[in-house]
Amino acid sequence: MSANLGKRLQEVRKRRGMTQRQLASESGVSLSLIRKLEQGERADTRLETARRLARTLRVPTTSLITEHRDEPEETAPGSAERWEAVRRALVAPVHADGMGDEPTVAGVREALEAALPLFSGDRFAELSVILPLLLRDADLVADSGNEGRAIRVRLAQLTGWLLTQTRQFEAADIALARSLDDASDRLQAAATVSTQCWLLLRRGRLAEARELSTRWADEIEPRISRATPAELSAWGWLLLRSSAAAIRDNRPGEAEDSLRYANSAAVAMGREFAPRDDFLQAFGPVTVALKRAENAMVVDKPDLVLKLSARIPTGGMRPTSNNRNRHLLDVAEAHARSRDYAQTVEVLQGIRADAPQWLPNQRYARDIFGRVIARRRTLTPEMRSLADAIGVAL
Structure with a gap:
């Protein structure tokens, strides 16, 4: 967040005819923090805090924060060190010279399939050990043809998702960009874009996330009566990303519209779609219900969250x-x-x-x-x- 946050906050507050104390009372943000921001003693604050201030001032969150504002990469202790070898494997791909026996497409595919439970099970410790080697082997088979390249695309997508999850944002950006650049399958590309939107959301770049997800949702919108589960999942997830960005940017109408379209995809699905070989595509009525509750929490409706949660059958979902x-x-x-x-x-x-x-x-x-x-x-x-x-x- 830029040092101009406090100046913009002060300008909007004065235009609304509010005192600092009134803004604090109505937003739930402490008076001392508002004073520090406006006086330049603090140049940064959490996205959630900025959203509360913007909502009270009746402006989009992005009118207070910069378009390229990143959430601080506050990670778990030791997280940066854990993923350093993965980051190096992404920024400095290896070549076959001097590596001894070269990996085969079949062998790397089997290794990737064996690693899928580690991704879906959040087994970060094991992934941090095997991923550098798997990324290296995927690079080596990528030039062998379409099949080898598809393996690297899929692995880069999963790696980008994992690094977004663990707040290694710069490395996640590299992995997802690589996956999208090499993708030849439209639905797989859409799944990568969905994760890119999630990365933008975690970095506080709401306008970019909203624009990217909306554009791709428009481009891949299927005919619902003929759509496959994979097509409905890809479209639905992009709409959910759009809704998440809009609700955080104090655009409740846009958020509800996107959520409504996502729900139409879920209704057409009829049930939760959860392919065994691609857990990132899991989508359906339960997923949409979870995101509806998330939106309710973003706009400070805890009673509604608990009411919605009581109706959501999460018992059948993976722990x-x-x-x-x-x-x-x-x-x-x-x-x-x-x-x-x-x-x-x-x-x-x-x-x-x-x-x-x-x-x-x-x-x-x-x-x-x-x-x-x-x-x-x-x-x-x-x-x-x-x-x-x-x-x-x-």
Whole structure:
């Protein structure tokens, strides 16, 4: 976020005829933070905070933040070191000279298929070890023909998704750009673009995410009566990305329109589409319901989140499903906003049990639990253990 944030905030606030104290009261943002931003003592703040201020001032979030504002890459302890070898493999592809036995297309395909459960299961420790070697071998077979290139496209897409998940944003950008450049299949390219939109969202680049997802959704829109599940999934996910960007940019009408179209794709699907060989394509009525609840949390409606959550059948989803667990973080936040801290802790404990390597990479979880422990005079041993697992300093 640029140093002009405070100046723009002050200008808009004055145009609205509001005092700093009024803005603080109506937005829920502390008066001291607003003062520091306007006085230039703070040049940065979280995207969620900027969204609250913009909503209160009745302007798009992007009118306060720069178009290329990045969320700070606040990662789990040791995360940068864990993924350094993967980053090097992306920026400095190897060649066959001096490598000994060259990998085969069949061998690399089998290795990629064997690695898929590691991606879908959030087994980051194992992936950090095997990915550099797998990326190297995929580079070596990419020049052997279409089949070898398709393997590299798929691996780069998965790697970009993984690095976005673990907040290694620059490396994720490299991987996703490579996947899109080499893609020859339109639906696979659309899936890569969907992940690019997610990356833009995580970096706070809302306008870019909204424009990219909307453009691609328009380009691949299928005839619903004849569409395959893969086509409906690709189109639906782009619409969900568009909705997520719009709701964060205080454009509720656009967000609801995109969500409605995504729901039409889900209704046409009839059920959750979850291909065994491509978990990123999982899509259907449950997925749309999860994203509707997420939008409700973004606009500070915890009661609606809990109401919607009670109707969503998440029991059949993988315990490591990122969509499921991201939704459960919204549920934990809704309980926290309702000051039901016992339920908040219970939900977070459940996520920890199901996705222990995923949870420490979620800054959202740290924010939720950080507010819980700030309101507690004493912490139980279980809460201290949870704080360590999430990465909250005590």
